Amino acid sequence: MLKDRSGRGYDRLGKEAGVSGSSLHRYCSGLSVPTDYRVVHAFAKVCGASAEELRELHRLWALADTERDVPAATVKESPEPAAETKAEPAPGPATRPTAQPGPEPKTEAGAGPGPGAGAVDDITPGRNVGTGPDGEPGGNGEPGTAGTPRRSRLPEKLSPRVAVLAAVAAVVLVAGLVWLPGMNSDDGSPSDSGKLLYSPACRTVSMGQHDECVREVQTLLARAKGRLAIDGDFGPETLRRLTAFQVLAGLPATSMADEATKEALYAQKVTMTTWSAARVAKRIREVFVEDPDTAVAIARCTSFLDPLYVLPNTNGSRNWGVFQISDARLRDLGGTPRRAFDPDWNIRAAHRLWSVRHDFHDWPSCEAALKASPTATPTATPKATATAGTKS
Helix, strand or coil: CHHHHHCCCHHHHHHHHCCCHHHHHHHHHCCCCCCCHHHHHHHHHHCCCCHHHHHHHHHHHHHHHHHCCCCCCCCCCCCCCCCCCCCCCCCCCCCCCCCCCCCCCCCCHHHCCCCCCCCCCCCCCCCCCCECCCCCECHHHCECCCCCECCCCCCCCCHHHHHHHHHHHHHHHHHHHHHCCCECCCCCCECCCCCHHHCHHHCCCCCCCECHHHHHHHHHHHHCCCCCCCCCECCHHHHHHHHHHHHHCCCCCCCCCCHHHHHHHHHCCCCCCCCCHHHHHHHHHHHCCCCHHHHHHHHHHHHCCCCCCEEECCCCCEEECCCCEEHHHHHHHCCCHHHHCCHHHHHHHHHHHHHHHCCCCCCHHHHHHHHHCCCCCCCCCCCCCCCCCCCC
């Protein structure tokens, strides 16, 4: 929409936005998602996007960037088995009985599910069709070991379906044991800790994951006073909170729940309690006496006034705290990520950056968004925008 409204071609827009025309064409065509929001912002600016459009673009880019890391579903619903068209190959060299009428069933090796099927699809329909109630061969009318025919208690047409459902139920039951808190060893015996994250199913908990392991991490973060939704989905919000927790715990910011992080989460010795947004805004006004309203708007744009906000950059660096001070700027200011989470230090450090030129040039995206709106005032409070923050 922005490209069409600009009336310019991809090459010209790309030169003005600092990206190749072919890359811009892929982005506008939906063939790929930019790895850096700044590309989106620059393109939108040269197309004359309004402040509201810039905020909406960032929201949409964040959603698309998250979806980029979500793995495709691997488990597919198993189709209804058809006993008339498929038969299980004989398990051993024993000869198939000849008492049953009709042609010999096919026993090709390829009768099972095709490649790429999920765990449910790997269960071959009719695996136990030839087994009687006492574990003897002869179910479904085949002769038993003594030559006595055994009949299924259910109609013959339903037997394969029942066999599949029973097998599926068994797989689900066995798989479910993995998720039981307290199961740590491979043989299903209770672990000494009785904690889910120590189970084999939770060896890794990282971005894009969606399961009970993620829900456990989120629950423990919330118990440490971290503000986040508990939905079992490891997305950007969980990544930010987990990274903040690791920094506060004195651990490397690995962006995943590794063994050291699991221990710290269960120890519950780290608190993520911090200032409220109202207190942050009040302190910003006290420090930025020269332009308090714009300073509050910039901070709201970068971090939503959240002292523990973290934003990763595509080059591996991160931005930290209320004013999203980058790793490079932290080195210049003699700070650390943990120190950047102190809202008072962060605000005073941002004022030192502002004092260099008495403007907000270190926050170009937010400053541009405020200036771009024809109705923007110094007291503007963008609702939903987050940028790369200070220069990296």
